[in-house]
Amino acid sequence: MSGTDILKQVEASLPSKAEVTESRFEGASVAVFSKNLKFVMEAPEYLREVAKNMKLRVEARADKSLLVTPEEAQEKISRLIGEAGITDIFFDTHRSRVIVEVEKPSLVLGPRGTGYGKVNEIKEKTGWTPVIQRKPPLKSDIITTIRKILTKNSKDRADFLHKVGMRIYAEGKEPKWIRASFLGASREVGRSAVLVQTPESRVLLDCGINVAASGEDAFPVLDTPEFRIDRLDAVVLSHAHLDHCGFVPFLYKYGFEGPVYCSRPTLPLSTLLQLDALEVAQREGKTIPYSSKDIEAAVLHTIATPEEEVTNITPDVRLTLYNAGHMLGSNIVHLHVGEGFYNLVYTGDFKYGPSRLHDPAHNQFLRVEGVIMESTYGGRDNLQVSRADAEDQLLDAVKEVAGKGGKMLIPVLGAGRAQEVMLIIEAAVREGRLPEMPIYVDGIVWDATAIYTTYPEFLHKSIRRAVFSHEANPLLNPIFRRVGGQKEREEMMAKDESCIIMATSGMLTGGPSVFYFSHMATNPNNAVAFVNYQAEGTLGRRVMRQPKDIILSTRNSARAVMPLNAKIYSVQGFSGHSDHKQIMAYLNNMTPRPNNVMVVHGEASKALELATKIRTTMRIHAKAPLLLEAIRLK
Ligand SMILES: [Zn+2]
Incomplete structure (x- = not known):
């Protein structure tokens, strides 16, 4: 059945009083617009049945002729839910939705998101379908900007989502083969990109850069015969670190018009980190082959996907995201291909162990045959x-x-370890195990923390409990001070x-971090503590070896040699x-046990060692594919 047929069948299964004026895809689900507000209110009853029969999520919304003006809606909404503290309202005109922050x-x-009473009242009194969102407890420009991009381009967004649905439900054949091509992160850490192909679909898992490499080695290899940007169906992002998402805007620059699927927090986090990478590159005279316009295009084409819900993404591929425990919104990606033809798990980066921020990575599936797995610390x-x-x-x-x-510098990725370390320090100060001293959180780490505090439901269960019972998120402890700009940095030094x-x-x-380091390195009272992976070729890796002198290349490629007197710690x-x-x-x-493991995202020796270990101890076929290697999975 084609997309058009599906929409016709949805309409046909509704009673005549539904007075449907239009039905449209919104990605994998369907929105029907009705001229009868009473029907819109009663619709869930009818739609449950339709959803069950057709295996399709369907939502009813009011036709635009029923919508009160935005001004009137705003006034009514304030009256109805003012006590919840409304901080912003955006109208998504083409989808009859209003986003209320x-x-x-x-x-x-309601505490578990079950109280639809007020939501229904808003719908009934204004026609608009409200989407209630949490105000970021710390101001987040990125989240506001993303909402503005999405609502300002309401029509383009609605058209895009419909196009995606039509593609997903295009008629296709049952797959006869599936293969994976490794376009990056093969025997190296960085530029993750795996192209998964079936006769019907082409899905790219991650599209990252290698921050430690230069020239073309910094990007995935896309000029290969099997990769054609105009035939790419979708990108799925495991998480927001640049080595997994940093090359996505490039795809839009060169004509990609399809969707990016990721978790809700990954959208603002990846946007934040991409914009920051662009800014840092510009400041340091390096080039990144895309602009902020392309990042905006990526935002407009991103479909935030709930965890542990199956979503159709092409005619023969279904996606489910699970917690990966690595950073906020990081996911284990599960692809179900065909009707039980093949099941592939892509781990992205994952943590299967205790942390303060997240629950351990998910590894219980209905079906799994192949696993593509990271090996950063696989040796x-x-x-x-x-x-x-x-x-x-x-x-x-x-x-x-x-x-x-002295001063202690902790170089961190903007999101991930930074917040983990913040929690460790916060607990130590609170429990009197550390003396009180200023804890500075620099620009982007602060921005990322603002996003972390916006999505407490993605954090460790103990934090969730704290936030939902007494609204005390440890990341919001006032001991953390924001560093806003260069002047403040110089004052601190x-x-x-x-x-x-x-x-x-x-x-x-x-x-x-490089600015701080260059000011702190010569003083023996200072220290640097590394808490994350240091790639070969980076200044961090050189500093970790604790040489007597360290060479710093400055902005205009001039080089300065300085003695390294600060104490260096490496905490793994x-x-x-x-x-x-x-x-x-x-x-x-x-569960269940896979039969094929492909090891990626690790230095050659570690990836190879891990593959050997899996083969010999678990007797599972395992290898560390080379760059550009393609493996037929079935
Ligand atoms: Zn990562």
């Missing part, structure tokens, strides 16, 4: 110390620096005070990645 969504939706000797030991190491280091009156500074980039490849235990043991445990405990 409130301080306390639970007052409108046999990559064994992380226990969480408790790692936390002690970090806190001891901070205490030592504080004792000497000039001041004789002991402090902790958390700044990007995490591998000292650019951004404020709270990586967002699984260590060797955790990777093996993840695979060992996976």
Whole structure:
């Protein structure tokens, strides 16, 4: 059945009083617009049946002739749910939706999102279907900007979503083969990109850059015969780190018009990190082959996808996202191809172990045959110390620096370890295990934290409990101070005070962490604590080896040599990645047991070691594919 037939059948299955004026796809689901408000209110009753029979999500909305003006709607909505603290209202005109940002969504939706009373009342009194969203507890320009882009382009967005639906429900044949081409992250960390093809579909899993590489090695290999941008159906992002999403805007620059699927938090986080990468590159005279316009195009084409819900993304591919435990909104990607023809799990980056921020990665599936798996810490000797030991190491280091009156720099990726380390420090200060001292959180880390606090439902169950019972999110503790700009940074460096500074980039490849480092390196009272992976070729990796002198290349490629006197710590235990043991445990405990493992996203020796270990101990076919290798999965 084609898309047009599906829409016809949905309309035909509704009673005549539905007075449908139009029905349209919104991605994989359908919206029917009705001239009868009473029917819109009663619709869930009818639509449940339709959804069950046709395996399709259908929603009824009011035809635009029934909508009150935005001014009137705003006034009525304020009257109805003002107590929830309305902070912003956006009208998505072409979809008859109004996005209402409130301080306390639970007052409108009920504690578990079940209280539809007020939502229905708004619909009944205004015609508009309300979408209630949480106001970011810390101001987030990115979230506001994204909402504006989506509502300003309401018509384009609606047309795009319809086009996506028509493609998903195009008639296709049952697949006879499936293959995966490795366009990046093969025996290296960075530029993740795997093209999954069937006779019917082409889906790209991640599209990242290698922040540590230069020239064409920094990007996935897209000039290969099997990759054609005009035939690409969809991109699925595992998470927002640039080595997984940093090349997505490039696709739009060169004509991609299809969707990007990812979790709700991944959209603002990836946008934030892409914009930051662009800004850092411009400041440092490097080039990134896309502009902010292309990032905006990516936003307009992104479909935020709920976790653990099956979504059709092409005629023969169904997507389900599961928690990966690596960062906010990070996902294990499950693709179900055909009607039980093949099931592929792509882990992205994942943590199968304890952390303060997230629950461990999901590994229970209905079906799995193939697994594409990361191996950042996959080598046999990559064994992380226990969480408790790692936390002690970090806190001891901070205490030592504080004792000497020095400053402690913690280079972090904007999102992920930064917030994990914030939680460790917050708990230590609260429990009196650390002396009070200023904790500076630099620009983008702060912006990312604002996004973290907007989506508490994606955080560890203990934080969820804290937030939903007494609204106390530890990330909002006032001990954290925001650094807004360069002037403040210079003042901090000039001041004789002991402090902790958390700044990007995490591998000292650019951004404020390099500025701080260049001001702190010569003083033996200062220290640098690395908490995440340092890629070969980065300043971070060189510093970690603790040479006597360090060479810094500055903006105009001039080079400065300075003695490295600051103490260097490398604390491995709270990586967002699984260590060797955790990777093996993840695979060992996976249900059902897969029969083919492809190891990616690890240095050659680690990827190869891990593949060998899987083959020999688990007797599962495993290999570390080369760049541009294509594997027929079935
Ligand atoms: Zn990552």
